[in-house]
Amino acid sequence: MATATRRSATRTGRTTGRRRRWTAALGAVALLAGTAALAGPAHAMAAASAPVDFATHCVPPPIAGIPPIDGTTTAQITVDNAAPKVGDTVTVTYTVTKPAASNPVDLALPADIMTPTGKVALGGAQTGSVTVTGPKKNPPVPGKGSFPPFSMTGTFKVTAPGSITLAPGDYNIHTSYIMELDTPCTVITPPAPVSETVVATDVPGANxxxxxxxxxxxxxxxxxxxxxxxxxxxxxxxxxxxxxxxxxxxxxxxxxxxxxxxxxxxxxxxxxxxxxxxxxxxxxxxxxxxxxxxxxxxxxxxxxxxxxxxxxxxKAGTLSMSQAGDTVALSAVDFGAGGASTGDLNTVTVKDFRGGPAGWSLTGKVTDFTGPGGKIDAGRLGWTPACTTKAGSPSTCVAGSAGVVGSAGATLASTPNGAVTGGEFTVGAKVTLNVPAYTAPGAYSGVLTLTLT
Structure with a gap:
């Protein structure tokens, strides 16, 4: 955080799940934006995604002439939003890092002939299962060699508030080479261990x-x-x-x-x-x-x-954001007059390459501004957001409303849910700090946090 003689801040950060937050030190003279991933209150309650092992019963195709395989599968479940609201659609990725099954025949399998499908088991506040599928993509597999790792994705709609657990379920490996063959693998003692947890908040009237x-x-x-x-x-x-x-x-x-x-x-x-x-x-x-x-x-x-x-x-990608530069100079104000200390937020670029139905929301909130004269209330910071969409993007970016940012926060920009969403977006804002007239001279700074979900 900046002081009266120093207008820079040290970048700090940590990553929680797949959510990304960006921290900025904002002063009456300068605004410093650094990258930091911080958990929000709801997300902090969710357990971090972790790989799990579970006993699996795999049945090779009859043509292989070999008995079922009882082995251990290592897998991990991840989500694109660990703190959704009721009515939100969550994208789930089921990654099998170590399949229990292997190529059941002596014949080597060429690349890109495997199509995995499976289920993710939901528990806790919401029960049921999520169907997931993967692309037909794999490296060559030698005869009787181990099947390579693979990932499958799917979505589910949040219908209940509270903690929702996600555990790996049954999966099937389909091979299309010379003939169509399936190797189904089932969880021997379901459910498998929980790999991911999301914490949903209630929204009355949500679909x-x-x-x-x-x-x-x-x-x-x-x-x-x-x-x-x-x-x-x-x-x-x-x-x-x-x-x-x-x-x-x-x-x-x-x-x-x-x-x-x-x-x-x-x-x-x-x-x-x-x-x-x-x-x-x-x-x-x-x-x-x-x-x-x-x-x-x-x-x-x-x-x-x-x-x-x-x-x-x-192949589906990720939701990410980046920003141009670290420092934003706000205009100075005169002691005795006070008024608007203005500037432009560093440009934020959002890339949504998930290829699913979920939109995104970029929000911000700020702390009080501290300096030699005490503090300037966070409610005195306002912004006028702006957002543009790159040509060809399936989604259209909508700028948030002009108004107070404050400690409660406000929306900077968003895109809606849809049948297919995604694209590249450029987000910015005019920021104004309303400085009281007789604020003691010096630099005042607070922390502006941007959250992309």
Whole structure:
């Protein structure tokens, strides 16, 4: 924090989960912004993600002619938001760092022929499971060699406040080489140990509709059972496949029961389907729908003679932020006159490369300003936010309202949830510190914390 003779501060930081916070020392003459990841009150209650081991029963394809494998799987669950609100969609990543199974045949497997799918078990304040899928991507696997690590992702909607635990569940390794083969692996003593915990806060009136799938993958024409909860009682429900933001031809309808629940069989024929949604009415609405739940269509169509099938995948990234420079000079004010000490917040760049349905929110709060004359109240700091969206981004950035920042905090910028979100965004703000008229001369500084969730 700056003093009357020093206008710089030492950068400090620590990382908690996947949330990132940025700390700034703000003075009447200078503002210093440094990188620091600090846990908020709700997030501080959540246990940090950790790898866990659990006993697994894997069944090789019958063609391998070998008995089931009982071994140990090492895995870790991570989330993009460890402190969500009820109604938020949380992206879950299930990473198997050490599979219990291995290549069941003597034949070496080439690269990019493995498609993993699985489940993540929810417990605590919200129960159920999350379907997760991974891209068809792997290094070459020698004959009888160990399967390599892999990651799977999916989403779930938060429907209850409190601590929600996430534990690894059953997973399946599908290989597409010469023939289509599956190696399902089940947790011997479910549930597996908890790897991640999120702490959700209540939001009265939030959309609590949710869906679950019985399986995360299938061949074209296979049915999948979709169950839903907390829809409008006796409402007509559409269950449909999704490919990004577009709805596929896979579609069925069902009526919710008196409690708002339903169970439907959806036959998935469209090979482009990557997720499944359910909604009330004739068209998708985020306010009256749930999903998408991850689903992978295993294309088992043989390649024509004298041809080669080319497979590619798009790997999901992360939500991150960076800032330009460390120091912002605010204008000086005169003793006896006081008034507005102004400047521009260093530009913040937000990159959302998650490729899921969740938007983001960038908020800020500030402490009181201290100096030789005591303190200037945090409520005297205000800002006028601005935000621009890079061309081609699926989401559109919305600037927060102009007004007081204070110790309670305010929103700097955000993007809404949607079928497909993401992009690059540039965020800034005009900042004004209203200095009292007879504040003692010298430098005054506080700490401005920006939080991206």
């Amino acid at each position: 609590e509709r949710s869906i679950q799938l019985t399986t995360a993958s299938g061949k074209p024409g296979d049915p999948v059972t979709v169950t839903g909860a907390k829809f409008a009682p006796l409402a007509d429900i559409t269950v449909a496949g999704r490919a990004g933001a577009a709805q596929t031809a896979d579609r069925t309808t069902v009526k919710a029961d008196a409690a708002g629940g339903f169970s439907a069989q959806l036959t998935v024929n469209d090979k482009a389907t990557t997720g499944i949604v359910a909604y009330e009415g004739a068209a998708w609405s985020a306010e009256k729908g749930a999903g998408p739940a991850a689903y992978t269509v295993i294309d088992d169509t043989p390649a024509p003679p004298n041809s080669q099938k080319l497979n590619s995948s798009v």
